[in-house]
Amino acid sequence: MSLAQALFMGLLQGATELFPVSSLGHAVLIPSLLHWSFKQSDPSFVPFLVLLHLGTAGALLFVYRTQWVEIIRGFFTAALRGRIERPSERLAMLLVVGTIPAGILGVFLEHQLKSLFASPQAAAIFLIVNGLLMLGFEGLRRRAEARVAPAAKSRVEQEESFAAAEQISFKAAALVGACQGLALLPGISRSGVTIGGGLVAGLRHQEAARFSFLLATPIIGAAGVLEIPQLLSTTVPLAEYVAAAVLAGLAAYLSARFLLRYFRSGRLDPYGWYCAAAGAISLALLTFRP
Amino acid sequence: MKGNSLAVGLVVLAVVFLLLAGLYYEGVIQVFVSDPQSKHHTSHAILFSVLAIASLIGANFARAKRAA
Numbered sequence: 528m529s530l531a532q533a534l535f536m537g538l539l540q541g542a543t544e545l546f547p548v549s550s551l552g553h554a555v556l557i558p559s560l561l562h563w564s565f566k567q568s569d570p571s572f573v574p575f576l577v578l579l580h581l582g583t584a585g586a587l588l589f590v591y592r593t594q595w596v597e598i599i600r601g602f603f604t605a606a607l608r609g610r611i612e613r614p615s616e617r618l619a620m621l622l623v624v625g626t627i628p629a630g631i632l633g634v635f636l637e638h639q640l641k642s643l644f645a646s647p648q649a650a651a652i653f654l655i656v657n658g659l660l661m662l663g664f665e666g667l668r669r670r671a672e673a674r675v676a677p678a679a680k681s682r683v684e685q686e687e688s689f690a691a692a693e694q695i696s697f698k699a700a701a702l703v704g705a706c707q708g709l710a711l712l713p714g715i716s717r718s719g720v721t722i723g724g725g726l727v728a729g730l731r732h733q734e735a736a737r738f739s740f741l742l743a744t745p746i747i748g749a750a751g752v753l754e755i756p757q758l759l760s761t762t763v764p765l766a767e768y769v770a771a772a773v774l775a776g777l778a779a780y781l782s783a784r785f786l787l788r789y790f791r792s793g794r795l796d797p798y799g800w801y802c803a804a805a806g807a808i809s810l811a812l813l814t815f816r817p
Numbered sequence: 818m819k820g821n822s823l824a825v826g827l828v829v830l831a832v833v834f835l836l837l838a839g840l841y842y843e844g845v846i847q848v849f850v851s852d853p854q855s856k857h858h859t860s861h862a863i864l865f866s867v868l869a870i871a872s873l874i875g876a877n878f879a880r881a882k883r884a885a
Binding site: 598606607608609610623630631634635636637638651749753 | 849850851859860861863864867868871874877878880881882
């Protein structure tokens with residue numbers, strides 16, 4: 528992998544990890560469509576992905592640094608007391624409950640699913656499915672809006688009728704967390720399904736995005752940290768990879784800031800249409816190219 | 818009474834998870850592992866350790882609820 532390719536992949540991963548468009552799907556599809564020669568089965572590719580994930584997790588930690596201090600403090604206080612008294616304690620426990628199903632699915636099924644569906648064609652098909660899921664989530668949300676806030680005059684007013692992340696039930700948090708398991712399929716977006724799950728659970732768009740990003744941090748960070756030994760045991764161009772990871776972190780930081788602002792009144796629809804179109808075009812190119 | 822038996826059940830579950838963590842770490846269990854040749858399955862061991870801690874926290878919640 529050349530330096531330019533490494534930097535491009537860093538930028539791509541950092542941006543698409545948080546946008547509901549599937550980073551894994553793009554990481555499988557784009558090199559294949561551009562006829563790049565590097566192999567994703569190469570031993571040096573895993574350490575590369577590890578560093579990119581650490582860059583993204585670092586950016587998310589930075590975006591929510593104050594909240595993470597509160598969440599960690601809330602976790603220990605509530606765990607030792609055996610009772611939840613403050614919103615930050617409830618959020619900490621919701622994140623624990625949401626992270627466990629994703630952790631179980633990730634540890635037990637990641638290898639099997641990745642080896643089953645690692646082809647660009649499968650990624651294109653799942654990208655179309657991801658688009659349809661986003662549109663479906665918004666369809667369900669519009670129904671809920673018609674029921675909950677029929678008299679709302681603006682989108683912001685409409686959004687205010689829905690809940691903050693701290694207010695969802697533990698069952699809903701577990702379901703949103705389990706949705707993350709779907710993202711093991713290349714083309715299905717982790718942030719997309721968790722934001723969608725949050726919307727179905729009755730969260731405001733911005734709160735669903737916040738919950739999704741908070742939920743992502745331990746999973747992405749742990750996946751990165753667990754693979755560090757591989758990074759140290761393989762001969763890799765470390766400087767190039769670190770530069771790509773910094774770029775991934777920067778892209779993830781800007782993406783998070785943009786999305787949190789966008790979801791004050793924005794919806795998942797544009798990303799749904801993008802995924803459906805990008806998946807269909809990619810599938811056509813992969814099928815009919817000479 | 819219900820809270821107490823739930824707490825005990827969760828403590829038992831925590832012990833089971835800890836045992837599984839140890840067995841995965843030592844490579845005794847090879848179920849759903851990516852590399853059966855590997856001596857240690859660290860990620861599985863960490864997962865079961867986390868589940869054990871979560872079960873203990875759950876037990877503490879059940880105990881405190883009963884006491885309240």
